[in-house]
Amino acid sequence: MKILVLNCGSSSLKYQLIDMENEEVLAKGLCERIGQDGAVLTHKPEGKEKYVKETPMPDHQVAVQLVLDALMDTEHGVIADAKEIGAVGHRVLHAGQKYSKSIVVDEKVKAVIRECFPLGPLHNPANLIGIEACEKALPGTPNVAVFDTAFHQTMPPKAYMYAVPYNWYEDYDIRRYGFHGTSHAFVSARAIEFAGLDPENSKVIVCHLGNGSSISAVLNGKCIDTSMGLTPLEGLPMGTRSGDIDPAIVQFVANKEGKSVDEMLNILNKKSGMLAVSGKSSDFRDLNDGMDNGDERCKLALEIFCYKVAKYIGSYIAALHGVDAIAFTAGVGENDSVVRKMVIEYFDYMGIKLDEEENNKRGDDRYISTSDSSVKILVIPTNEELRIARETQELV
Ligand code: AMP
Numbered sequence: 001m002k003i004l005v006l007n008c009g010s011s012s013l014k015y016q017l018i019d020m021e022n023e024e025v026l027a028k029g030l031c032e033r034i035g036q037d038g039a040v041l042t043h044k045p046e047g048k049e050k051y052v053k054e055t056p057m058p059d060h061q062v063a064v065q066l067v068l069d070a071l072m073d074t075e076h077g078v079i080a081d082a083k084e085i086g087a088v089g090h091r092v093l094h095a096g097q098k099y100s101k102s103i104v105v106d107e108k109v110k111a112v113i114r115e116c117f118p119l120g121p122l123h124n125p126a127n128l129i130g131i132e133a134c135e136k137a138l139p140g141t142p143n144v145a146v147f148d149t150a151f152h153q154t155m156p157p158k159a160y161m162y163a164v165p166y167n168w169y170e171d172y173d174i175r176r177y178g179f180h181g182t183s184h185a186f187v188s189a190r191a192i193e194f195a196g197l198d199p200e201n202s203k204v205i206v207c208h209l210g211n212g213s214s215i216s217a218v219l220n221g222k223c224i225d226t227s228m229g230l231t232p233l234e235g236l237p238m239g240t241r242s243g244d245i246d247p248a249i250v251q252f253v254a255n256k257e258g259k260s261v262d263e264m265l266n267i268l269n270k271k272s273g274m275l276a277v278s279g280k281s282s283d284f285r286d287l288n289d290g291m292d293n294g295d296e297r298c299k300l301a302l303e304i305f306c307y308k309v310a311k312y313i314g315s316y317i318a319a320l321h322g323v324d325a326i327a328f329t330a331g332v333g334e335n336d337s338v339v340r341k342m343v344i345e346y347f348d349y350m351g352i353k354l355d356e357e358e359n360n361k362r363g364d365d366r367y368i369s370t371s372d373s374s375v376k377i378l379v380i381p382t383n384e385e386l387r388i389a390r391e392t393q394e395l396v
Helices: 060-072 107-115 124-137 150-154 166-172 181-194 248-257 261-270 273-278 284-292 296-320 330-335 337-350 356-360 384-395
Strands: 002-008 013-019 024-032 040-045 051-054 085-092 143-147 203-209 213-219 222-226 325-329 376-379
Touching (some): 002 384, 024 060, 085 124, 143 384, 150 181, 181 384, 203 330, 284 296, 296 337
Parallel strands (some): 002 085, 085 143, 203 325, 325 376
Antiparallel strands (some): 002 013
16 A cells, blocks of 8 residues: 655645555655745655656645646656555644544544644644645545644653643643654654563653654653643753743743743744754754854753753653663754763763764664663664554554
8 A cells, every 4th residue: 555644834745655565655755835935846756856846836735736746747756546545644733632543534533633723823724734635636535644742642640730720721721742742652662672672561761852852751662751741842952942941031031022922932932942052053963063163152052952851861760760772863863973972971870871883873773872781772763754654554
């Protein structure tokens, strides 16, 4: 079966067509600037030339049709007929407390995605538009919703409840949900498999470190805590997000600078984090270059980040009553050997030891701990699209 994986943002649409016989990607691509001037489709078929087409995309319906046309194109295509697509797996941000697993989309599921618009105001509307566009373009082909929040629904109340007035939870669903769930699910499962751990008796910490970053504590394959909260702003400092701060700062600076709460939240989401501390960039490659060249603020940004990652790992070792494996993933986790070293150094007192040579190598799933390390440290490249495709196939 061939499965189309879609990830719709407010003005973008990423896709992969995966052949589940061998889990090979047949084609992948991206529509950008949907609903804006200069919309462009970039289509990369496996084994063929990349194809870029600038063409108007007034809405996601048009974008979905362009993707299907590209997939079936005689020159750039990889399938002959849309009927070859057995199902579409959609990345959907938020299911609130409704779903802890992926689900085949029907009217009820669409209603839940709609009910969760307030919890995911940027993503859920776009995700639903993508689903409805596929319903029209591929009538009869099942759509599956794979939720970013689902993997974290196994958190116990002590991990997901905030210590705020209880009616906020009852009336407004204010609680911690967590994100990057598809990645945490994929990487924790692979870490258990790779390290030969007993799935029913395993303690794994997954560090998804990218432009957005989150950490999760996974006990026997189930998430018991994660660093993002009601929104992806909580937890680690990130490329442009502040992560945890004293909420009183919002009122303090809003009063000083005459800003609204919305303006303050925009700053905390888009103008904070590594970008703000370094004063240079949100990209960890630039921060490393800056630190190497003696830039004190780039160094400070990396130190703040690694210290916070280490503090979360430490707290999750407590939450799990120990740890068997720590897995690094995503853009920074997979590529930044300096960050991994700066984080793991905090745990030398526990006998957790990094193999510096392995840490500096590149590659796929691998150990970067020494053979006598008390805990296995792994690098596992994440593959959210494959996880979405697998879950979609299972359901259809
Ligand atoms: P992601 O959000 O997972 O796509 O990660 C994107 C981030 O990964 C970029 O903003 C970079 O900061 C970081 N990154 C990618 N490649 C490298 C690298 N070779 N070294 C350090 N950081 C990297």
